[in-house]
Amino acid sequence: MDRELPLYRDPVFDGATDPVLVWNRGLRQWWMFYTQRRAAVPGPGVAWVHGTDIGIAVSEDAGTTWLYRGIARGLEYEPGRNTYWAPEIFWAEGLYQMFVSYIRGVPDRWEGHPRQILHYTSANLIDWRLAGPVRLDSDKVIDAAVRRLPSDDYRMWFKDEAHGSHTYSADSADLIAWSRPVPVITDRAHEGPNVFELAGWYWLITDEWRGLGVHRSTDLETWRYQGLILGVPGKRAHDADFGRHADVVETGDGETAYIFYFVHPGLAPGTDPDATYEARRSSIEAARLRVVDDTLVCDRDADIPDQFLPVN
Incomplete structure (x- = not known):
């Protein structure tokens, strides 16, 4: 794999963040969904991180290359741009399940806006149907x-911003009704x-x-x-930032997994x-995870092979 290029950049707004990967059972492809931040769109304050859709990139070669395919359809919850x-x-x-x-809307400030988690279902990963909002006893919950x-x-x-921006959890038998967090x-x-x-371990990572x-x-x-991974910027120019909000794909061999994280490659310290657009733009990277002496290890500078994702 050519590690001199980012794994993926959004071709519309150049603001791919918060990736999650899922195997498309029907098409036998890896699909990556992500927050499509509008890095290329000027506006007041942090409007560029709001008004975002959920972008989709598809890999037909087990992770080697990715093609933008548009946005998830059917997520409209209220009228207007949200x-x-x-x-x-x-x-x-x-x-x-999503x-x-x-x-609501396109705020230009981080604070002061209710946040909630919505639940959708789909048969094909393109067309989504609302199952309903998730009731979690807080109006400041994100990142399920x-x-x-x-x-x-x-x-x-999930993150509960009303309680210290800490991780809380809730349980469910049917993905509809959830216990008290x-x-x-x-x-x-x-x-x-x-x-x-x-x-042989469960791992929980946080940004x-x-x-x-x-x-x-x-x-x-x-x-x-245990400590931090991806806390030291990578040596490649496009990976010279802390690793941020990530997803992990388990390969099934019990020894190796791959982490997908985003970076701001143009964000200089103190910037x-x-x-600026250069500071806002973001891209998605991947690296291998291993466990050595019961410690999770990630070498972001090591090459990963072509077609590195499992094909089920």
Whole structure:
């Protein structure tokens, strides 16, 4: 794989962030959904991170190359231009399930706007149907991550900005009704939780805006903080930033996984990230994950092979 180029750049607004990958069972392709930030569109304040659609890029060669295919259809929740962030998508209950962050309108400030998570379903990954808003006892929730538990129930981890910007979780038997949320990771503010399994451990990563915090567990209940990965900018010019809001694809061999994260390659230290297009633009990168001596390890500068994603 040519590591002298980013793995993926959005060709419309150049603001691909918050990726999630899902295997298209019908077409036998990897599909990447992401927040389509409008980095190339000038506007007041942080309007460029709002009014966003959910972009779609498709790989027919197991991750080597990616082609933009448009946006997810059918997400309209209220009239007008609204904001969709950070999709979580997976196959369950005979359908593709999407949990996506939603904000009304196109705010030009970060604060002061209710945020919620909406649930959609699809048979084909293109056309989505609203199942309803997720009731989580807070009007400031974003960044859902869902995993099936050994009990066959589901657990959702998410960021609750009304409670310290910490990770909370709720459980469900049917992906519709959710239990009362409980705190999970409360040591520092963060966002973008993601949970996966590798080398006999469960791992929970969070975006600490200085790299990705890593937490380890044997039971999905008690988590031990390990430190950061992707906290040192990469050596390649297009990867010279902290790794941000990520998704992980488990390969199935129990030894290796791949992390997909976004970066602001033109964001120099001390630069206002909202000031210029060069600072705002973002791209998506990938790197291999391994576990060495019970520690999660990520070498972002190491080459990854062509066709590195599993084909089911």
